Amino acid sequence: MKRPTLADVAAMAGVSxxxxxxxxxxxxxxxxxxxxxxxxxxxxxxxxxxxxxxxxAGGGSGRIAVVVxxxxxxxxxxxxERLILALAAQNLTxxxxxxxxxxxxxxxxxxxxxxxxxxxxxxxxxxNAELLDGKAPNRPVVQFxxxxxxxxxxxxxxxxxxxxAVTRHLLDTGRRRLALVWxxxxxxxxxxxRFEGFLAAHEEFGLEADPALAVAGSDWDRRAPGFEAMTGxxxxxxxxxxxxxxxxxxxxxxxxxxxxxxxxxxxxxxxTGFDDTDxxxxxxxxxxxxxxxxxxxxxxxVRMLTERLGGSAGPPREYxxxxxxxxxxxxxxxx
Amino acid sequence: MREVAGRxxxxxxxxxxxxxxxxxxxxxxxxxxxxxxxxxxxxxxASARTLRTGRTGVIGIAVADLRRPLLAAVVExxxxxxxRHGLHASVEPTHDDPARLASVLAQRGHTFDxxxxxxxxxxxxxTAADEGGPVIRVExxxxxxxxxxxxxDAVSADLDQAVDLALRHLQVMGRxxxxxxxxxxxxxxxxxxxxxxxxxxxxxxxxxxxxRAAQRALVDQPGVDALICGTDEIALGALAGLHAAxxxxxxxxxxxxxxxxxxxxxxxxxxxxxxxxxxxxxRGAVDLLAARLAGDDQAPRAITVPVALVQRESTSGPGAR
Numbered sequence: 001m002k003r004p005t006l007a008d009v010a011a012m013a014g015v016s017x018x019x020x021x022x023x024x025x026x027x028x029x030x031x032x033x034x035x036x037x038x039x040x041x042x043x044x045x046x047x048x049x050x051x052x053x054x055x056x057a058g059g060g061s062g063r064i065a066v067v068v069x070x071x072x073x074x075x076x077x078x079x080x081e082r083l084i085l086a087l088a089a090q091n092l093t094x095x096x097x098x099x100x101x102x103x104x105x106x107x108x109x110x111x112x113x114x115x116x117x118x119x120x121x122x123x124x125x126x127x128n129a130e131l132l133d134g135k136a137p138n139r140p141v142v143q144f145x146x147x148x149x150x151x152x153x154x155x156x157x158x159x160x161x162x163x164x165a166v167t168r169h170l171l172d173t174g175r176r177r178l179a180l181v182w183x184x185x186x187x188x189x190x191x192x193x194r195f196e197g198f199l200a201a202h203e204e205f206g207l208e209a210d211p212a213l214a215v216a217g218s219d220w221d222r223r224a225p226g227f228e229a230m231t232g233x234x235x236x237x238x239x240x241x242x243x244x245x246x247x248x249x250x251x252x253x254x255x256x257x258x259x260x261x262x263x264x265x266x267x268x269x270x271x272t273g274f275d276d277t278d279x280x281x282x283x284x285x286x287x288x289x290x291x292x293x294x295x296x297x298x299x300x301x302v303r304m305l306t307e308r309l310g311g312s313a314g315p316p317r318e319y320x321x322x323x324x325x326x327x328x329x330x331x332x333x334x335x
Numbered sequence: 336m337r338e339v340a341g342r343x344x345x346x347x348x349x350x351x352x353x354x355x356x357x358x359x360x361x362x363x364x365x366x367x368x369x370x371x372x373x374x375x376x377x378x379x380x381a382s383a384r385t386l387r388t389g390r391t392g393v394i395g396i397a398v399a400d401l402r403r404p405l406l407a408a409v410v411e412x413x414x415x416x417x418x419r420h421g422l423h424a425s426v427e428p429t430h431d432d433p434a435r436l437a438s439v440l441a442q443r444g445h446t447f448d449x450x451x452x453x454x455x456x457x458x459x460x461x462t463a464a465d466e467g468g469p470v471i472r473v474e475x476x477x478x479x480x481x482x483x484x485x486x487x488d489a490v491s492a493d494l495d496q497a498v499d500l501a502l503r504h505l506q507v508m509g510r511x512x513x514x515x516x517x518x519x520x521x522x523x524x525x526x527x528x529x530x531x532x533x534x535x536x537x538x539x540x541x542x543x544x545x546x547r548a549a550q551r552a553l554v555d556q557p558g559v560d561a562l563i564c565g566t567d568e569i570a571l572g573a574l575a576g577l578h579a580a581x582x583x584x585x586x587x588x589x590x591x592x593x594x595x596x597x598x599x600x601x602x603x604x605x606x607x608x609x610x611x612x613x614x615x616x617x618r619g620a621v622d623l624l625a626a627r628l629a630g631d632d633q634a635p636r637a638i639t640v641p642v643a644l645v646q647r648e649s650t651s652g653p654g655a656r
Contacts, residue, residue, distance in 0.1 A: 070411060071401065071407040071408070071410055071411040072404075072407065072408060072411055072597070074404070077401045077402060077404070077407045078401075078402055080401055081400065081401045081402045081428065084401075084428050085430075093438075094427075094428075095425045095426065095427060096401070096425070096426035096427070096428065097423075097424070097425060097426070098411070098414050098424065098426070110376060111376075112377075113423060116393075116425075116446050135376065138375070138376075222597070223597055223598070223600070223601045224597075224600075227601060252598065252601050253601055255601070255603070256600075256601040256602070256603060256605075259603045260603075278402065278541065278542060279542075279571075279598055281542070281543075282542040282543075282546065282571055282572050282574075282575040283575070283602070284574065284575055284578045284602070284603055286575070
């Protein structure tokens with residue numbers, strides 16, 4: 001039996017093949033009634049929407065834009081790479097864009113700087129619903145990590161569970177005075193899901209965290225501010241037996257500061273990070289970290305995107321990834 | 336702009352005339368186009384340039400792999416430089432797949448105005464600057480044979496100088512029994528041919544490769560007192576491998592790498608390395624690109640950018656002889 005084609009759908013729906021293509025690709029040209037007719041015709045003729053080559057079949061380029069804030073933070077570079085490979089496995093080619101601030105993120109999501117893409121996967125640490133002005137983009141966009149806006153399909157990282165688990169790991173192994181090396185926030189105090197997990201673990205143990213042990217460097221998300229903040233805390237004479245970096249890069253900077261000051265890790269002070277970067281496995285000592293289960297996050301992002309490319313409609317969805325601790329020597333029990 | 340035209344039921348040319356506020360357009364048509372622009376939330380700025388110059392303002396950057404921090408750093412610098420010239424960048428990972436590279440090259444004149452190719456193994460013989468747009472090679476860790484690069488602009492880190500600097504530095508530090516850990520620019524150049532080489536097991540890359548190769552070097556080359564590591568990633572892995580084997584760095588074995596990765600500033604000991612100067616590479620490449628886009632059609636140029644030795648603890652720290 002001959003396989004139904006786009007032309008068959010068009011004939012049954014009484015519209016042009018171009019209109020069918022627009023409806024399947026969720027382009028905003030067709031009236032609701034037309035859309036319904038097309039989808040009914042799709043069902044009636046048994047046309048199978050080819051998810052992988054969808055955009056190609058409809059005349060689009062099949063290109064997906066992957067948008068990251070930068071490439072120096074290993075988390076972004078490594079996951080961009082994973083996404084590109086996963087998209088390629090679905091026969092989708094990708095193009096990578098760097099959007100280094102909130103405005104650039106917004107322009108990428110709303111399509112101004114990504115006109116050649118049929119869909120997008122966006123790392124969006126700056127974006128929120130307000131910045132998007134309540135606008136939904138005119139093509140499939142999946143947000144990878146960061147806080148959901150309610151406007152986009154989002155893969156949510158297990159930040160709370162992950163940070164709670166690694167905090168518990170330190171408390172379980174007998175550490176009691178946990179210092180935090182964080183990214184600077186507007187009001188100077190740690191915030192966010194990772195911090196909430198940190199507090200929750202303390203609560204379970206009936207303990208209170210010491211706010212004086214939370215420090216941040218003067219830059220964002222790099223090894224150098226980790227070094228800077230840790231050096232500052234050491235100079236202030238703060239008393240701590242563990243250091244928790246908000247991520248691996250910051251923890252690596254902190255490690256250097258600790259060792260430069262003759263502090264032994266883990267014998268004097270335990271050290272942990274977050275992100276499970278390639279680097280963390282080969283520090284000296286190897287760095288305990290949290291895996292946000294990158295592969296599962298990447299798989300979910302690509303799945304949600306291909307479903308939207310295939311024409312799936314409906315409200316924005318969230319996929320909540322799990323996270324687990326990878327214990328290494330840096331948080332080992334002191335001898 | 337195509338979408339606006341489709342939405343309004345007019346030609347792309349008509350949209351452009353409305354956007355550029357040209358006279359002699361019927362008010363009804365103007366209103367239709369403006370309404371379409373508003374409904375689609377389209378910003379004409381980027382495409383207005385398309386009309387005047389026939390270009391997209393997008394430059395493709397082909398790169399093998401983003402998980403290699405040095406290449407990611409160079410790409411980031413290229414993006415910054417392009418931004419300074421008012422150009423957008425589109426990064427295209429190729430994983431050294433010739434078909435993928437060919438497909439990216441073919442997008443010149445369509446999606447891209449021009450292409451920067453970072454560390455390409457080799458370009459297809461038919462690559463020519465006039466086929467849709469300029470191509471500039473940016474060579475950071477490898478340099479294909481001269482015959483293959485004839486005909487294309489190239490901005491290259493001085494890999495010969497890199498090896499010279501590393502060898503001389505180790506000599507000054509009194510190391511006489513160096514071993515190369517491959518792969519990578521410091522391990523593969525002609526000048527180090529006479530130095531024993533240890534390669535990682537097949538399938539291992541980056542830090543994991545360096546970790547095991549360093550431990551093997553201790554066994555295969557007893558008395559080794561320095562490791563010349565092809566890249567910083569290999570060197571960082573080697574550092575961890577030597578530490579695990581209880582070997583002091585630099586006390587017993589000195590280490591030098593290539594790339595000046597940020598990680599190497601924060602390792603213990605900190606890592607001596609060769610800095611290929613990504614900012615200068617990027618500036619050189621993008622300035623050349625801008626000249627070509629502006630119409631410079633003189634013979635292909637080969638620009639070599641000097642590298643620098645960065646002395647840190649792994650060769651010069653306490654314990655170094």
